[in-house]
Amino acid sequence: xxxxxxxxxxxxxxxxxxxxxxxxxxxxxxxxxxxxxxxxxxxxxxxxxxxxxxxxxxxxxxxxxxxxxxxxxxxxxxxxxxxxxxxxxxxxxxxxxxxxxxxxxxxxxxxxxxxxxxxxxxxxxxxxxxxxxxxxxxxxxxxxxxxxxxxxxxxxxxxxxxxxxxxxxxxxxxxxxxxxxxxxxxxxxxxxxxxxxxxxxxxxxxxxxxxxxxxxxxxxxxxxxxxxxxxxxxxxxxxxxxxxxxxxxxxxxxxxxxxxxxxxxxxxxxxxxxxxxxxxxxxxxxxxxxxxxxxxxxxxxxxxxxxxxxxxxxxxxxxxxxxxxxxxxxxxxxxxxxxxxxxxxxxxxxxxxxxxxx
Ligand code: M6R
Numbered sequence: 001x002x003x004x005x006x007x008x009x010x011x012x013x014x015x016x017x018x019x020x021x022x023x024x025x026x027x028x029x030x031x032x033x034x035x036x037x038x039x040x041x042x043x044x045x046x047x048x049x050x051x052x053x054x055x056x057x058x059x060x061x062x063x064x065x066x067x068x069x070x071x072x073x074x075x076x077x078x079x080x081x082x083x084x085x086x087x088x089x090x091x092x093x094x095x096x097x098x099x100x101x102x103x104x105x106x107x108x109x110x111x112x113x114x115x116x117x118x119x120x121x122x123x124x125x126x127x128x129x130x131x132x133x134x135x136x137x138x139x140x141x142x143x144x145x146x147x148x149x150x151x152x153x154x155x156x157x158x159x160x161x162x163x164x165x166x167x168x169x170x171x172x173x174x175x176x177x178x179x180x181x182x183x184x185x186x187x188x189x190x191x192x193x194x195x196x197x198x199x200x201x202x203x204x205x206x207x208x209x210x211x212x213x214x215x216x217x218x219x220x221x222x223x224x225x226x227x228x229x230x231x232x233x234x235x236x237x238x239x240x241x242x243x244x245x246x247x248x249x250x251x252x253x254x255x256x257x258x259x260x261x262x263x264x265x266x267x268x269x270x271x272x273x274x275x276x277x278x279x280x281x282x283x284x285x286x287x288x289x290x291x292x293x294x295x296x297x298x299x300x301x302x303x304x305x306x307x308x309x310x311x312x313x314x315x316x317x318x319x320x321x322x323x324x325x326x327x328x329x330x331x332x333x334x335x336x337x338x339x340x341x342x343x344x345x346x347x348x349x350x351x352x353x354x355x356x357x358x
């Protein structure tokens with residue numbers, strides 16, 4: 001049950017630091033990463049990895065792409081499950097398919113799995129539900145260990161997916177003797193992420209007030225960011241729109257001036273995410289551009305880049321793992337915006353927890 005929580009979503013947001021620690025307990029045993037050698041080999045032998053997923057799981061794939069490529073030295077391509085059937089990418093000689101799915105029951109993803117299996121390509125499913133269809137039908141499975149996720153809006157599954165992808169990337173990197181992997185201390189870095197999350201989760205009241213001030217009465221808004229922060233923006237926007245019904249677009253900050261900035265008018269709310277040092281000055285420039293066109297901006301910034309005017313400060317983490325830390329305040333923004341509108345946070349209209357139709 002949800003215990004003393006008013007909604008499952010808030011409980012699941014709060015569980016995230018514990019989920020990260022649980023993932024480490026499952027996958028890091030006696031000083032070793034515990035991943036089947038079969039899986040490590042399959043990834044080593046592949047010349048390209050295709051991640052197939054939908055919604056939040058698709059966004060978790062994006063958040064994992066950079067470190068996965070760096071650790072495994074293999075290119076990673078993202079595929080929207082529902083598009084794959086008629087928009088199939090030109091496949092490499094030795095592809096390996098990675099299906100990321102909280103429920104393991106998403107029909108769009110399953111349809112692709114059936115197809116790639118028929119073509120003879122190996123498949124790995126990463127899911128929260130052991131024994132689910134996608135997990136049974138793939139050659140290999142990794143579990144998220146996030147515990148049941150009840151709220152329609154996915155939160156802890158997203159951070160668990162990225163964390164398990166990080167464990168897998170690190171294990172493959174070590175397996176193939178990649179120096180970059182031996183220098184990446186994942187256990188330590190994931191523990192720092194958990195600590196960062198705890199600090200942000202302690203700021204609920206302050207964040208709720210900021211959200212009230214920033215999003216009250218609005219019908220639309222934008223998230224902007226660059227690099228990893230752009231990927232988090234996509235996820236943050238999906239979360240906000242699916243439960244609060246505020247129309248929201250996650251945008252690459254530098255792309256705004258190529259058209260979308262025309263939508264900014266007096267008091268349009270824009271949420272900016274900044275966690276990468278080299279990119280922050282550019283995003284700061286984009287913030288000035290939207291402010292000069294009347295936007296009101298709420299900033300979500302990692303502490304090493306923050307100044308006194310910033311709104312939500314997130315203790316900084318390893319550059320590979322910023323999505324894990326930066327997403328938490330955006331989940332809270334979606335939660336409070338929805339609560340403040342008097343809507344049912346856990347059961348948004350028109351949506352089901354798992355989408356079992358194509
Ligand atoms: O169970 P899955 O991870 O395969 O589900 C994919 C999407 O349907 C899911 O992430 C959906 O986008 C969520 N409602 C987002 O919060």
